[in-house]
Amino acid sequence: xxxxxxxxxxxxxxxxxxxxxxxxxxxxxxxxxxxxxxxxxxxxxxxxxxxxxxxxxxxxxxxxxxxxxxxxxxxxxxxxxxxxxxxxxxxxxxxxxxxxxxxxxxxxxxxxxxxxxxxxxxxxxxxxxxxxxxxxxxxxxxxxxxxxxxxxxxxxxxxxxxxxxxxxxxxxxxxxxxxxxxxxxxxxxxxxxxxxxxxxxxxxxxxxxxxxxxxxxxxxxxxxxxxxxxxxxxxxxxxxxxxxxxxxxxxxxxxxxxxxxxxxxxxxxxxxxxxxxxxxxxxxxxxxxxxxxxxxxxxxxxxxxxxxxxxxxxxxxxxxxxxxxxxxxxxxxxxxxxxxx
Amino acid sequence: xxxxxxxxxxxxxxxxxxxxxxxxxxxxxxxxxxxxxxxxxxxxxxxxxxxxxxxxxxxxxxxxxxxxxxxxxxxxxxxxxxxxxxxxxxxxxxxxxxxxxxxxxxxxxxxxxxxxxxxxxxxxxxxxxxxxxxxxxxxxxxxxxxxxxxxxxxxxxxxxxxxxxxxxxxxxxxxxxxxxxxxxxxxxxxxxxxxxxxxxxxxxxxxxxxxxxxxxxxxxxxxxxxxxxxxxxxxxxxxxxxxxxxxxxxxxxxxxxxxxxxxxxxxxxxxxxxxxxxxxxxxxxxxxxxxxxxxxxxxxxxxxxxxxxxxxxxxxxxxxxxxxxxxxxxxxxxxxxxxxx
Numbered sequence: 052x053x054x055x056x057x058x059x060x061x062x063x064x065x066x067x068x069x070x071x072x073x074x075x076x077x078x079x080x081x082x083x084x085x086x087x088x089x090x091x092x093x094x095x096x097x098x099x100x101x102x103x104x105x106x107x108x109x110x111x112x113x114x115x116x117x118x119x120x121x122x123x124x125x126x127x128x129x130x131x132x133x134x135x136x137x138x139x140x141x142x143x144x145x146x147x148x149x150x151x152x153x154x155x156x157x158x159x160x161x162x163x164x165x166x167x168x169x170x171x172x173x174x175x176x177x178x179x180x181x182x183x184x185x186x187x188x189x190x191x192x193x194x195x196x197x198x199x200x201x202x203x204x205x206x207x208x209x210x211x212x213x214x215x216x217x218x219x220x221x222x223x224x225x226x227x228x229x230x231x232x233x234x235x236x237x238x239x240x241x242x243x244x245x246x247x248x249x250x251x252x253x254x255x256x257x258x259x260x261x262x263x264x265x266x267x268x269x270x271x272x273x274x275x276x277x278x279x280x281x282x283x284x285x286x287x288x289x290x291x292x293x294x295x296x297x298x299x300x301x302x303x304x305x306x307x308x309x310x311x312x313x314x315x316x317x318x319x320x321x322x323x324x325x326x327x328x329x330x331x332x333x334x335x336x337x338x339x340x341x342x343x344x345x346x347x348x349x350x351x352x353x354x355x356x357x358x359x360x361x362x363x364x365x366x367x368x369x370x371x372x373x374x375x376x377x378x379x380x381x382x383x384x385x386x387x388x389x390x391x392x
Numbered sequence: 393x394x395x396x397x398x399x400x401x402x403x404x405x406x407x408x409x410x411x412x413x414x415x416x417x418x419x420x421x422x423x424x425x426x427x428x429x430x431x432x433x434x435x436x437x438x439x440x441x442x443x444x445x446x447x448x449x450x451x452x453x454x455x456x457x458x459x460x461x462x463x464x465x466x467x468x469x470x471x472x473x474x475x476x477x478x479x480x481x482x483x484x485x486x487x488x489x490x491x492x493x494x495x496x497x498x499x500x501x502x503x504x505x506x507x508x509x510x511x512x513x514x515x516x517x518x519x520x521x522x523x524x525x526x527x528x529x530x531x532x533x534x535x536x537x538x539x540x541x542x543x544x545x546x547x548x549x550x551x552x553x554x555x556x557x558x559x560x561x562x563x564x565x566x567x568x569x570x571x572x573x574x575x576x577x578x579x580x581x582x583x584x585x586x587x588x589x590x591x592x593x594x595x596x597x598x599x600x601x602x603x604x605x606x607x608x609x610x611x612x613x614x615x616x617x618x619x620x621x622x623x624x625x626x627x628x629x630x631x632x633x634x635x636x637x638x639x640x641x642x643x644x645x646x647x648x649x650x651x652x653x654x655x656x657x658x659x660x661x662x663x664x665x666x667x668x669x670x671x672x673x674x675x676x677x678x679x680x681x682x683x684x685x686x687x688x689x690x691x692x693x694x695x696x697x698x699x700x701x702x703x704x705x706x707x708x709x710x711x712x713x714x715x716x717x718x719x720x721x722x723x724x725x726x727x728x729x730x731x732x733x
Contacts, residue, residue: 052493053494053495054490054494055492055494055497056490060520063497063520064520066494067497067501068515071505071515073514073516074508074512074513074514075480075514077480077481077536078480078514081514081516081517082515082517086517087483087516087517089480089481091432091434091435091536092432092435093434096432096437098516098517098532098534100483100517100530101485102485102486102521104487104521104528107487107521107522107524108521139416139418139419140416140419140428140430140439142428142439142440142532144443144530145443146443146528149395149397152394153396153398153404154393156396156404156408160408167412168415172415173416173419173422174409174412174422174423175414175419175422176423176428176439176440176441177405177423177441178441178442179401179404180443180448180449181396181445181448182445182448182528183445183446183447183448183525183526184525184526185524185525187487187523187528189441189530191439191441191483193430193437193534195432
């Protein structure tokens with residue numbers, strides 16, 4: 052018998068889906084990208100789903116239910132934007148143990164509705180059930196896109212520029228901060244956590260946004276990404292997805308990885324390696340994309356994203372060029388929920 | 393604070409969704425039917441989702457993983473058929489605790505794939521995660537239908553005939569049988585459960601089928617149902633859904649409720665009320681539908697379904713006429729997972 056931790060989530064999914072052939076002509080893209088793509092006769096339908104489990108993906112001792120509902124929606128929308136699509140509908144399935152009251156679930160839904168309102172998405176269905184232990188949230192999002200607009204992970208080509216939006220590592224540092232204060236508060240009554248000057252880190256962890264604004268700017272500037280993915284498991288993991296699926300290599304530059312000031316200060320304080328946090332932290336929900344070299348000028352005008360490197364021939368591998376000019380191979384340390392702590 | 397069991401699943405969903413207005417023109421039908429209906433420009437997209445949790449919806453001491461995978465898919469397909477649609481794609485999200493190995497999940501997927509193959513459905517995505525305790529399966533199904541073909545729950549009208557496919561109560565009796573043998577086997581090594589002559593009950597509980605054949609027969613005979621729903625929570629509950637949403641009442645006849653011989657024998661043996669089991673047992677996954685009186689002759693030709701009553705004016709209420717001619721009001725005792733045992 053093989054323990055699942057021995058092959059990890061990606062290994063398990065690959066093992067389970069590798070021999071499965073699709074049957075329906077309307078299935079344009081099945082497993083392997085941010086969303087599945089379905090031909091519905093008119094616009095194409097994008098479909099993505101995410102599962103959030105208490106004790107694995109969130110800890111209710113420091114995550115307010117309203118924020119949890121908001122984030123659960125946003126992570127799905129992020130996948131639709133990562134295909135250059137527009138999210139339209141979601142379904143929400145909940146498993147709820149006896150310690151939750153109607154008021155708790157109403158609070159969770161307030162966050163779900165707030166995200167729906169902000170991103171103009173309709174809640175169209177779901178399933179609510181008792182659970183033996185804890186809370187679980189399974190959300191599916193349906194989006195739409197014209198076929199010509201859809202951006203897959205497999206279109207990156209040699210000499211393409213690599214761009215990423217926003218900054219990286221802040222959500223991970225926000226989690227470290229929450230965890231530190233949780234430990235410090237243990238057993239103390241009236242404990243006041245100290246989050247002063249760290250609001251950005253908390254916001255990135257507790258209430259991330261999907262980068263609709265990046266998609267809008269790409270359209271406004273008439274930029275045509277060749278590949279795109281959202282950064283949920285960490286930059287390293289997502290770069291490897293794009294390079295593997297496109298059959299290319301990459302060079303990114305350490306000094307170009309976008310990092311916020313608060314992230315850097317927090318890493319210093321916790322004595323953690325800043326670049327490792329930015330490369331492997333995860334939960335950034337930024338967009339990582341590649342564009343043809345000919346669009347360099349347009350990319351330089353972008354306010355929401357900037358260039359961090361370029362695509363190279365596959366034989367050159369996937370590496371980061373450090374500040375002193377050394378090439379370090381990029382390994383996906385991305386978050387493996389099956390790994391033993 | 394209000395316990396969820398005080399309002400039940402339907403009450404909770406109503407409470408959470410009653411004030412929510414949809415925004416997108418493509419959202420043709422949101423919460424409240426077997427599926428949501430989305431306008432994708434060509435054919436309409438049907439969307440449904442179901443959550444199955446260990447310890448709530450299934451018990452792995454008597455449910456083989458392969459059957460569980462099969463059933464998890466089938467219950468979603470059943471919702472698409474209940475809209476007169478064709479299921480095309482599914483996504484599968486799993487939460488898996490450490491006691492499950494790669495071999496276990498491969499077995500579960502064998503059942504998922506068997507259902508996909510039988511019903512010509514493509515697996516197009518999902519999410520796999522570690523869970524703290526037990527197994528959970530969240531499946532979403534996407535189907536398609538021409539707008540004119542979609543059958544909602546709200547179209548039943550006075551004098552319509554009420555029909556149901558197959559027979560009722562067998563899945564519930566199968567569960568009772570499995571539970572009895574589980575209790576009998578406790579602590580005994582090499583215990584051989586006695587299922588002889590009860591194979592049909594087991595099959596109905598462990599490996600139900602979605603009634604694609606009923607949909608095909610309706611099309612072949614050119615029958616035009618005015619309302620349709622699948623029987624997942626029990627005939628009583630589904631009749632009340634159709635009557636409430638259509639603003640009508642109903643009369644069904646006790647002696648017309650279809651019940652298999654094995655179901656009757658088992659009820660006798662367990663000293664349970666047979667009609668109660670058939671009306672409220674649930675998990676039958678049969679189709680309940682109404683048709684105009686003018687199609688009586690066509691309905692009488694159906695092999696997969698037959699008539700059990702008719703729709704009446706709302707003032708006459710929802711009742712069952714017993715064998716001795718008494719009218720008994722139908723109450724939805726349907727399965728409430730939040731109820732205390």
